[in-house]
């Protein structure tokens with residue numbers, strides 16, 4: 001009897017935890033709806049849902065992938081001068097390129113907000129927010145999932161090779177990272193837009209990695 005009761009209580013606590021998690025996600029979505037414009041919110045949901053699917057395809061914790069996707073652009077709509085001020089006030093290093101193009105700061109700032117405003121302490125989630133725009137060499141699974149989901153989510157329609165990349169992402173995530181960083185570099189160069197050196201590093205690392213494996 002005691003055993004049955006113990007199991008029942010465990011089950012009840014589990015349900016309560018699930019209920020809490022649902023409430024937490026609902027609150028985060030409500031906040032995001034206020035902080036982001038409509039287009040950015042829709043993109044956010046696209047990334048969160050794509051991240052869930054990618055996580056399932058590589059047996060990764062899809063709850064974590066959803067939360068990371070949900071928060072990846074949470075700082076995107078903060079006005080640029082404010083982005084700089086918040087970073088400066090919180091000891092976040094700003095590179096010369098970021099001063100010239102403060103929009104790039106939304107990744108670092110997103111991780112800060114995720115921690116301070118949304119109470120996320122999971123380092124994998126925070127890392128995936130920091131590197132979602134540029135990627136980085138030797139990413140962990142969640143970082144790759146968010147980097148790729150951000151590029152292929154269903155609302156995207158301007159990038160080249162999307163149909164091919166969407167299929168590729170579900171059977172070779174590393175190859176998808178390599179192709180996406182390559183296409184991003186080409187696009188930024190063609191449009192003469194600011195290029196974060198980390199994007200170049202990501203491309204070179206994955207080019208070598210794919211050759212060697």
Ligand SMILES: [Fe+2]
Pocket residue numbers: 072073076106132133
């Ligand atoms: Fe972003």
Ligand SMILES: [Fe+2]
Pocket residue numbers: 043047072073150
């Ligand atoms: Fe995004």
